[in-house]
Amino acid sequence: MKHICLSIIGFGVVGQGLAELLTTKQALLRHDFGLEVTLISVANARHGFIYREDGLDIPTLLELAAARRPLTEHPGIQHWAHPLDGLQATGGDVLAEATGTNLRDAEPGMSHIRAALAQGMHVITANKGPAALAAQELFALAQQHAVQLRMESTVMAGTPVLSTIREGMAGTSVSAIRGILNGTTNYILSAMSTGRDYREVLAEAQALGFAEADPTADVEGYDALAKILILAFLVFGRSLKPADVFRQGITSITGEQVRRAIENDRRIKLIASLVSHPENDTLEAKVVPIELPLSDPLSRVDGVMNAITIHSDTLLEVTVIGPGAGRIQTGQGLLADLLAIAHTQ
Template identity: 65%
Template sequence: MRRVDVSLVGFGVVGKGLARLLLTRREWLQEQRGLDIRLVSVASARAGCIYAEDGLDIAGLLALAEQRRPLTELAHTQYFSSTLAGIEAFKSDILVEATGTNLRDGEPGLSHIRAALSRGQHVVTANKGPVALAGIELLQLARQNGVQLRMESTVMAGTPVLSTALEGMAGAQISAARGIVNGTTNYILSAMAEGRDYAEVLADAQARGYAEADPTADVEGYDAVAKAMILSTLLFQQPLGAEQVARTGITGVTREQVQHASEAGKRIKLIASVRRMSGGEVEARVEPVELPLIDPLAHVVGAMNALTLESETLSSVTVIGPGAGSIETGQGLLADILAIAGV
């Protein structure tokens, strides 16, 4: 039985999703993969960092979180006042960075990832900010220190789109990627296709938890812009600034436009696209597009996500699946952990 020690930074919706999977899949991972994954530390901005060399009681952690009690109440743990202090005090095999996304400067996740990679620690992240803003730098830092940086969950949660592009399509030269990478906007546009108004559907999406109280990042396309930046970095090794991605959100899309598209045999979707041009530069866009019904993306409805990859050997490969959710995003993190473990 091989042991892998994991440190988790961020114990919100995503972090708890991974913790639940590590708890519920523990026996299966041991029996089928010969792997004993132990969560040895958890850190958050509010609680600091707790550590146990032999592994934390995950069930106890989740119970404390459910009761909104401090994680420091967990027995038999060491305490560090800050996340960075905990990262520097001990070294686990893999750091999982699951703090909230900050698209302004990538912090605090960027500092967490830099610190871990610099000391020879593998990193798995669900945090879009650091990868969108400094992906090339972080990947170079990982190579310099002989470790891996994996980020499946940053684009389509647990749906394996990055591993499909980088590993499943190894040897294929990808020339373009385009897709629906924001579930909130796809839910809204899908409902509008049924004849409902934007304002009504947005309120419904907020009530269902698909949209935040302030939905700007989703409906104005900023979340999709960050994912386009990540795709450009990973597929083409070309970093982009947010200002280099042409952006139009869905707030200007009317019910009449959606109905007119439907009458013409088309559906409006918010599409993020990156394409390598003949001169080597990358064109990136986020915008509502009328798609013909022969396009597989036209049939992706509700909060689902999808990405179509184009290459010279496989002309078109489309991956469809959930793009958000606690367990769904946790699955992406777990898949990356297993990839690093080599099982």
């Protein structure tokens, strides 16, 4: 039986989703994967970092979080006010970094990941900030310390995109990627195709929890842009900056444009794309609304679903469709990465 001591920093929706899966799938992990995972530490911004060498009780943690009570009420723990201090003092085998995405300087996730890698911990992350802004640096640091850095959840939550391209499609030469990488904008555009108004649908999406109170990151294309930066490095080995991506959101799309597209047997979708131009060694990166013909599989992906089409030499087109957000769905991406690390130990 393999044994992994796990630390989760960022015990919000995603961190709790992973913790819940560790409980509900404990028997499966033991039976099918020969793996025992002990959650030794957890941290959030409000309550700091808690640690128990023999392991924390996950149901107790989830109950405390649901009741908005301090995690420090867990019995028998050591406590640090700052997560980074606690992580450096206690370590572990794997860090699951699940703090919120910050596309300005990627903190505090960047510091957490750097510290974990530097002290020989593997890292799995759902945080788009460090992955989008500093993937090259972080992968080099992981290699330097002979550990793994995995980030499946950063692109389409638990839907296997990165592992499909990097492992399932190993040996292919990818020439382009096109995707619907944001569920909020896809929900809005799908609803507008039935004749509804943008503002009405946005308000509904916010009420349903599909959109934030400030929806800028989604509707202006910044969330999809971050995912394009991640894919640019992991698939094409190119470190792009946000300014290298041509970005246009959906806020200027009118009902008339949507109706006209439908009359022409087309659908408007916010498409994030990367196209390699080997003749001049460039990588074209865009996030823009595009009218797609109904023959394009991406045109038929509706609601909050995500999808990505990978163009390559040997497989031509491969399209992966699945959820791109959600507590359990994103937790599943972290769990898959954890199992991939355990498999190599």
